[in-house]
Amino acid sequence: MSRAERLLQLLQVLRRYRRPVSGQTLANELCISTRTLYRDIASLQAQGAIIEGAPGIGYVMKPGFMLPPIMFRSEELDALVLGMRWVADRCDETLSGGALGALAKIAAVLPAELRRELEESSLLVGAPLTRPAHTISPDLLRAAVRAELKLEITYVDGSGIQSRRVVWPFALVYFDQARVLMCWCELRADFRNFRSDRILSVEQKMERYPKRRSTLLREWRKLNQVASRTILPESDSMAQ
Template sequence: MPRTDRLFRLLQALRMLPAPVTAARLAEETGVSIRSLYRDIDSLRAAGACIEGERGYGYRLIEDGALPPQIFDRIEIEALVLGLAEVRHMGDPALARAADAVLAKVAATLPDASQQHLLHAVSRVRRSEMRFAPSVGMAAIREGCWREEAVTIRYADKDERITERTIWPLAIVYLDRKLVVLAWCCLRAGYRMFRADRIAAAEAAGASFRPKRVTLLRTYLDALAQEGSAGAGA
């Protein structure tokens, strides 16, 4: 692992793990020896990170020099905590991990008083079950959206007939009770909305549709809005 990546990983571990974090735990997290871990701690300190602690005790990130200080008022902190908690209950493991990482990064940039507000926020999310069942292929579809690359999916229609399609994924939309993918379907040569729970498999197709995603998505959303307006008028 390149040294820069290792230091970033160590910094992220210090942000996320309960403090104080032992050198052994940090070495395990970053995949280095204890001796290398001590050198990496010294490197982060030299780069501006304020890390409290010492060998045999453990380490705590007091001030993160890699991130600018953030100023949020109490209601903004409540909104942040509540929103990220909701993301954790979406049912997408990758997004849940990302929500934890975002919260840790934000906390590392806050003054002490604001950190306490964040850690002991008034607003909470409690759900007996995930809002959406974990879906097959979301990682490939999300990557396809980011990279503007086609994705091949195996899709079951309402009669459970399986077809293989190549799509240009445009957006992932979280509706009240279902997760859908907005896409251009190459098989049907038109816009389609695919239910995530009916996608049996998804993988990159290796073909780019850049730079069409933003224009295609805007056109599709406009069409959906017009359909909604027509339905409301009827």
């Protein structure tokens, strides 16, 4: 690995940590000596990176430092292309356009060799299985999650029983054959998951729910240690 690549990787590692991290931890992750790490941090600080800390205390990078022209390893480019192509193929028009736009922006700032590698990637997304139609715009659901707004929904379960309830939406989960809105349900006073294709109507309450969505997500995770089993939409006991 060249020194430039190592400095870029150090920046990326520092960005992952929100609290001070020891020099030894950083050195171990980069497979370098602590002496080399201290020199690299001094180099980044000289280039304008706001890295606070000292040996024996730990380091944290403050936001705002702009990365140099984007560089990616081959596996990182593969992950980007495959992920963006999946979103473009599987998601609604808004997210599909966002994925293609983001990929174009990344390609525009890549060096010529990496841009060619991105454009010629042979990682493709297979044809999707048949997906149910959705009555409710996913833009509306995503907007409610971002703004932490209550929704009043009319929902029909797998048995055809309709219910009207007020929910606090805090996440939207994407599966190949379904989207699941994760909520706190006021009717049940508990967490509930709702398949978006079974939501018949939505009224945005313009009232923020009393907790932050990040708090709700943490609480949900504590209650559901194996998340993949809990949010699967196949059974109506999970997607109520």
